[in-house]
Amino acid sequence: MSRGARGEDILKQPFDRVRDYVAAKSEGEASFGDVVALAEITADSMQTFFAAIDRTIYRELREIAEYITNLRSEIAHLRAGELQKDRLPKAGEHLGAIVAATEEATNSIMEAAEAMLAAAGKDEATFKAVVNDKVMTIFEACSFQDLTGQRIARVVETLEQIENRIGRFAAAVKSDAPAAPAAEDPRERRARELLLNGPQDRGVAIEQADVDALFADKPVSA
Amino acid sequence: MALDHSMPVLIVDDYSTMLRIIRNLLKQIGFEDVDEASDGTQALSKMRDKRYGLVISDWNMEPMTGIELLREVRADDKLNRTPFIMVTAEAKTENVILAKKAGVNNYIVKPFNADTLKSKIQAVFGE
Numbered sequence: 188m189s190r191g192a193r194g195e196d197i198l199k200q201p202f203d204r205v206r207d208y209v210a211a212k213s214e215g216e217a218s219f220g221d222v223v224a225l226a227e228i229t230a231d232s233m234q235t236f237f238a239a240i241d242r243t244i245y246r247e248l249r250e251i252a253e254y255i256t257n258l259r260s261e262i263a264h265l266r267a268g269e270l271q272k273d274r275l276p277k278a279g280e281h282l283g284a285i286v287a288a289t290e291e292a293t294n295s296i297m298e299a300a301e302a303m304l305a306a307a308g309k310d311e312a313t314f315k316a317v318v319n320d321k322v323m324t325i326f327e328a329c330s331f332q333d334l335t336g337q338r339i340a341r342v343v344e345t346l347e348q349i350e351n352r353i354g355r356f357a358a359a360v361k362s363d364a365p366a367a368p369a370a371e372d373p374r375e376r377r378a379r380e381l382l383l384n385g386p387q388d389r390g391v392a393i394e395q396a397d398v399d400a401l402f403a404d405k406p407v408s409a
Numbered sequence: 410m411a412l413d414h415s416m417p418v419l420i421v422d423d424y425s426t427m428l429r430i431i432r433n434l435l436k437q438i439g440f441e442d443v444d445e446a447s448d449g450t451q452a453l454s455k456m457r458d459k460r461y462g463l464v465i466s467d468w469n470m471e472p473m474t475g476i477e478l479l480r481e482v483r484a485d486d487k488l489n490r491t492p493f494i495m496v497t498a499e500a501k502t503e504n505v506i507l508a509k510k511a512g513v514n515n516y517i518v519k520p521f522n523a524d525t526l527k528s529k530i531q532a533v534f535g536e
Binding site: 290293294297383384391392393398401402 | 433468499505507509519521
């Protein structure tokens with residue numbers, strides 16, 4: 188029942204009493220006693236009305252207090268401090284190390300390839316020795332994949348934890364309303380205007396053949 | 410315009426690894442005079458100091474992107490005839506169309522191989 192409907196019910200009973208009293212006394216003129224009696228009925232009805240409002244407000248305040256207590260508990264479960272001080276910096280370190288490891292490996296492989304190309308004009312024995320040596324360098328450099336794979340797994344684990352905690356928090360605070368779109372910052376606006384989309388996933392990215400078709404003004408495959 | 414392997418080529422990319430890869434591929438194709446720039450601003454400065462026969466540029470760089478460099482080049486009376494190839498991971502149709510409208514001569518999607526680079530260079534020079 189809504190608060191308005193409940194208020195109407197509370198008021199209805201004293202008003203009925205006033206109506207009955209006035210109906211009973213309608214034959215004669217109102218005396219001082221009648222006025223006092225009406226005043227008592229009015230005061231009584233107001234007390235009943237305000238008591239009902241007090242109970243409603245109390246219940247609503249109790250619900251708000253319970254909500255806040257629940258919210259505090261869920262915020263604690265987010266463990267924002269741990270994410271901020273430990274997991275996110277660690278994830279950043281892992282990503283930095285991945286970039287460094289892949290760069291180092293790529294440079295080693297390219298140096299080896301360049302050395303083999305440079306040895307192409309030398310005598311057969313020298314060329315063979317260089318190729319053997321540089322192929323081993325390439326094999327060694329490829330071991331970066333194992334380490335970067337492990338680091339990527341740790342970063343993915345952190346992201347999954349964040350996703351789970353935020354999901355639990357959103358459910359606890361019943362945050363199912365669509366969020367208002369965030370204001371676009373200058374960096375995002377620049378990326379949108381200059382089409383800085385970055386690498387696309389397979390299936391979304393167009394192929395070189397599609398690009399060639401666009402340059403030849405032919406229809407692009409779906 | 411005929412393809413001359415002795416012409417200077419400017420490659421523009423913010424990743425030193427990619428610059429090295431393209432430089433090696435160009436060397437294999439037969440280009441020896443290759444200069445490098447790490448973004449559009451540096452590339453524009455080099456282009457105003459030296460006449461390049463071909464520019465091969467990435468798209469996503471800071472502070473000046475490849476598309477901004479292309480627009481600057483096409484708006485400059487002294488540079489606007491320089492052949493320009495975009496080599497980028499930006500693989501959306503809208504990117505290709507925008508680059509084409511801005512006057513790019515060809516467009517290569519990363520990752521790419523030596524044959525693709527060679528064929529696009531040849532196509533730009535009508536071979």
